[in-house]
Amino acid sequence: MTVELVRTRTDDNVRLEGALFRPTADASGPRAWPADLVILVHGTRNNFYSPGILEHAAATVVAAGTPALRINTRGHDGLSGGRGGAALEQIDDCQLDLAAWWAWGRERDWERIVLVGHSMGGVKSIYATAAGAVAPEAIIAISPPRFCHRMFQQHPAAEPFREDYARACEMVKADRGDELIPVRQPLPMWIRAAGYVEKYGPEDRYDLVRHLPQVPCPVLVLVGGGSVERSPAFSSLPVDLAALEIPAERLSVELITGADMHYTNDPDEPLRRAMEWLGTG
Numbered sequence: 506m507t508v509e510l511v512r513t514r515t516d517d518n519v520r521l522e523g524a525l526f527r528p529t530a531d532a533s534g535p536r537a538w539p540a541d542l543v544i545l546v547h548g549t550r551n552n553f554y555s556p557g558i559l560e561h562a563a564a565t566v567v568a569a570g571t572p573a574l575r576i577n578t579r580g581h582d583g584l585s586g587g588r589g590g591a592a593l594e595q596i597d598d599c600q601l602d603l604a605a606w607w608a609w610g611r612e613r614d615w616e617r618i619v620l621v622g623h624s625m626g627g628v629k630s631i632y633a634t635a636a637g638a639v640a641p642e643a644i645i646a647i648s649p650p651r652f653c654h655r656m657f658q659q660h661p662a663a664e665p666f667r668e669d670y671a672r673a674c675e676m677v678k679a680d681r682g683d684e685l686i687p688v689r690q691p692l693p694m695w696i697r698a699a700g701y702v703e704k705y706g707p708e709d710r711y712d713l714v715r716h717l718p719q720v721p722c723p724v725l726v727l728v729g730g731g732s733v734e735r736s737p738a739f740s741s742l743p744v745d746l747a748a749l750e751i752p753a754e755r756l757s758v759e760l761i762t763g764a765d766m767h768y769t770n771d772p773d774e775p776l777r778r779a780m781e782w783l784g785t786g
Contacts, residue, residue, distance in 0.1 A: 543562075547559060548625040550591045628711055
């Protein structure tokens with residue numbers, strides 16, 4: 506395997522970095538993925554070199570003889586420069602980020618591109634595809650959380666969210682929406698008050714259940730059973746996805762019993778499931 510540091514630039518002039526992993530000529534892993542390139546999209550506060558699920562994914566994809574591209578979106582890390590980082594990003598801009606990486610791959614004659622996103626990366630992959638910013642062969646969303654206001658308002662374990670959301674709303678009304686505040690749910694972090702309201706408000710702008718019907722390619726959603734039991738962001742996700750009237754060839758949902766969202770007990774299990782779903786396992 507060889508690794509090359511790469512970069513691209515979005516239409517609104519944001520520079521993004523990534524790492525391209527190429528298989529060597531003697532790659533001897535399982536049968537290759539049905540793709541020319543697999544783009545790996547990180548979650549909130551992570552980046553293209555973070556350890557964890559996507560590190561395993563890159564190794565698995567390359568061992569099968571397919572190039573893997575780990576990318577940054579502008580939401581990488583907590584704060585990045587004056588415009589970037591999870592604290593400052595607007596999720597809608599993921600369309601620009603993924604479109605830039607998509608164009609980067611297509612310029613190199615990689616036509617069949619699969620998106621693999623973890624956590625927020627899965628949400629962004631679905632959202633950008635539903636909006637028509639990219640057109641992947643398939644999407645594999647590993648533990649994508651729901652951005653559903655009702656779920657957080659009703660869940661018995663979401664009192665910290667309700668308190669933080671109310672505080673953020675008060676700051677927005679006081680014209681202090683650009684100030685950073687610490688929040689506790691669904692992820693402890695610093696974020697713009699207005700950004701927190703936009704992400705988790707009643708409009709449910711980034712709810713994957715809302716956008717999946719507009720995704721034209723096959724999608725595999727993997728959810729850890731432990732996350733469903735403990736987290737308001739996942740509590741009804743499998744049931745709500747099952748209720749969608751989407752043909753089985755376009756949406757598959759698999760619950761991995763006992764797993765948390767990082768699959769710490771077996772970080773390779775999501776990739777085994779993905780390869781079976783793709784027909785390469």
